[in-house]
Amino acid sequence: MDRALLARHPEIEALRRYGRGRALLAAGHGSEAREAFAATLAAATDDQTWTVRYHCLGALALAEAAGGLLREAEAHARDGLTAAEEHGIPLDRRTARCHLALATVAADRGDLAGAARYLDAARAHAPAHDVPAAAEAAVLRSRIELARGRATAALSALDDVPVSADGPARAGGEAAARIAVARCSVHLARGDAAAALAALGEAPVGGPALTVAAAAARLAAGDGGQAGRLLAGLPDGERVPPAVRVRAQLLEAQSAAAGGDTAGAVPLVTAAVRTARPHGLRAPFTEAGPWLRHLLARTPGLADAGAWLTGRSADTGKRPGRGAGTRPVPGDPAHGVPLLVEQLSPRERDVLRCAAQTMSTDEIAAELFLSVNTVKTHLKSVYRKLAVSRRSEAVRRARDIGLL
Numbered sequence: 001m002d003r004a005l006l007a008r009h010p011e012i013e014a015l016r017r018y019g020r021g022r023a024l025l026a027a028g029h030g031s032e033a034r035e036a037f038a039a040t041l042a043a044a045t046d047d048q049t050w051t052v053r054y055h056c057l058g059a060l061a062l063a064e065a066a067g068g069l070l071r072e073a074e075a076h077a078r079d080g081l082t083a084a085e086e087h088g089i090p091l092d093r094r095t096a097r098c099h100l101a102l103a104t105v106a107a108d109r110g111d112l113a114g115a116a117r118y119l120d121a122a123r124a125h126a127p128a129h130d131v132p133a134a135a136e137a138a139v140l141r142s143r144i145e146l147a148r149g150r151a152t153a154a155l156s157a158l159d160d161v162p163v164s165a166d167g168p169a170r171a172g173g174e175a176a177a178r179i180a181v182a183r184c185s186v187h188l189a190r191g192d193a194a195a196a197l198a199a200l201g202e203a204p205v206g207g208p209a210l211t212v213a214a215a216a217a218r219l220a221a222g223d224g225g226q227a228g229r230l231l232a233g234l235p236d237g238e239r240v241p242p243a244v245r246v247r248a249q250l251l252e253a254q255s256a257a258a259g260g261d262t263a264g265a266v267p268l269v270t271a272a273v274r275t276a277r278p279h280g281l282r283a284p285f286t287e288a289g290p291w292l293r294h295l296l297a298r299t300p301g302l303a304d305a306g307a308w309l310t311g312r313s314a315d316t317g318k319r320p321g322r323g324a325g326t327r328p329v330p331g332d333p334a335h336g337v338p339l340l341v342e343q344l345s346p347r348e349r350d351v352l353r354c355a356a357q358t359m360s361t362d363e364i365a366a367e368l369f370l371s372v373n374t375v376k377t378h379l380k381s382v383y384r385k386l387a388v389s390r391r392s393e394a395v396r397r398a399r400d401i402g403l404l
Helices: 003-008 012-024 028-045 045-065 070-086 097-108 112-125 131-147 151-157 172-188 195-201 210-222 224-232 242-258 260-279 288-299 300-310 347-358 362-370 372-386 391-400
Strands: none
Touching: 003 070, 012 045, 028 045, 028 288, 028 362, 045 070, 045 131, 045 242, 045 288, 070 097, 097 112, 097 195, 097 300, 112 131, 131 151, 131 172, 151 172, 151 391, 172 210, 195 210, 195 362, 210 224, 210 242, 210 347, 224 242, 242 288, 260 288, 260 300, 288 300, 347 372, 362 372, 372 391
16 A cells, blocks of 8 residues: 555554454454554554544453453553543444443452443443444343342343344354353353353354363363363463463362362462452452352461452451551452352342341341241351351442442
8 A cells, every 4th residue: 555645544554453453353363353452552643543542442441351351451441431531432433342341340350230330331332233342241241140140131131142143153253252151151050061061052163261161061061071171272371361261270170179189279279369360350269159168268278369369368367458548449459359259049139138228037038928047047148158247247248249
């Protein structure tokens, strides 16, 4: 192309790089896509290219959030929102991706209430043709519903992606893979390993996230050997996003613990925490299942890991001190956000909501048509899962992590 023309219109080169990033992302090459988006930002530095820069910031932030690069995703998403305001981009021309990236960051940090708020904001800027953004929104809705104990609603949320009649493969490789992995997670939470494996078969492309999801399904089906082989085949280094790498390490630890090899599980959990900590990734631990809670409780060698996950001091069992005038930000890894390792059942959530309204045990029983003893049993289970000893603490902690 004419160099003089490129010099007069720098947006052409920025658009070329941005288009390459979008194509790589749709094909499932997340790492290469992020590099292409970074190259776009390097080329989009003047007033003629700010529109491309704004859309690139959203795309890059969402790609980083999906890979577990939470700090980078948050910074780029906020830069994108600032650019939209500074340049006066009309609402109907804005992208939902900045808000979706922030929603994913919040969800991965354990702030479900924050994730829901950002997801609501994203709906105002979601063009119908942006299938990857629609897919990410559906995954987020599914995660929130599943965390609330509503598995059927979590599955229904994944049916909302606008794909053609030819099926989910038309949504683009990466979008379809995200949907398949999310569907697999819901089926695993319901204890249906066969359905989880079938869901993964709908994805048109492979990749580390699909491999780890397949390993989780195989492990749930009792095929630890195949799960191990899948995990062993993962690429090394930065080609596996942090969020996926943490889940792989936890699956290896789960497999070892299930086989009675606690000594082998401990360093794997420690390695997962080491991978997750710089990014504030807590969701892989909260979604791991009860085996992790049991391992943390009975293994002194994991005291430091448990302290980071729960935001407490390994020596005193208390939250780290905060400066005067500060308050915790739910989901912020710089503060002690408590860990919910085992999900509450729907009925336990009902009891907790009533408790938050300062109902007595008798009143909760009448409201939910339960016996008083059953209510007491549910409350004890809630206390155990939230690692508290009193009703007021349970309500406070539930609000911290977005359950109320």
